[in-house]
Amino acid sequence: MLKRKRTPGWLVMLWLLLIQGGAMFGSEELLVNGGFENRDQGWKKICHFRPGGTVETSSDEAHSGDYSLFFKNTTGVREHYYELFSQRLEKLEPGATYILAFWGKGEISGKNRFGVCDDAYGNKGTVYAEVGSSDEWMRYEIRFKPDENGQKNIILMSRDLIEGFYIDDLSVTEE
Numbered sequence: 001m002l003k004r005k006r007t008p009g010w011l012v013m014l015w016l017l018l019i020q021g022g023a024m025f026g027s028e029e030l031l032v033n034g035g036f037e038n039r040d041q042g043w044k045k046i047c048h049f050r051p052g053g054t055v056e057t058s059s060d061e062a063h064s065g066d067y068s069l070f071f072k073n074t075t076g077v078r079e080h081y082y083e084l085f086s087q088r089l090e091k092l093e094p095g096a097t098y099i100l101a102f103w104g105k106g107e108i109s110g111k112n113r114f115g116v117c118d119d120a121y122g123n124k125g126t127v128y129a130e131v132g133s134s135d136e137w138m139r140y141e142i143r144f145k146p147d148e149n150g151q152k153n154i155i156l157m158s159r160d161l162i163e164g165f166y167i168d169d170l171s172v173t174e175e
């Protein structure tokens, strides 16, 4: 008769140590719902004057899973006209360096804002990725430091011309 073996205790301990170690060495994921599989959960959507473009979750394209975030803007830059998704990170280490990585695909031109800022609207402490048009999913990465209170906003803003662009699998980890 076959007897089912229990997982040895030392293996469980090792597993727990590895998980803890991962957190200690900065591989811990800090963003909530960075792949948009829970649609807009964890994200704050802000529409300023309309039409500021379209920013919404979509199942038309996905780098992984079923959903991504879709951007379209046919009007281009008009001061204070924009739509954005943002997520505030509040427990970062002041002075530490963090990496925001994400994947993008589609047609885009002009100066849009995909990156970080101190406030929720892109006025202060900004770092944005240089994003370009691509038929394939491309990986983008920026490095940033939080403000003196260990906080920073992730900001995904439709501000300039976008023919149709998708973003998926955002990730923030300590460097």
Ligand SMILES: [Ca+2]
Pocket: 035, 036, 037, 062, 063, 064, 065, 066, 067, 068, 168, 169
């Ligand atoms: Ca996804």
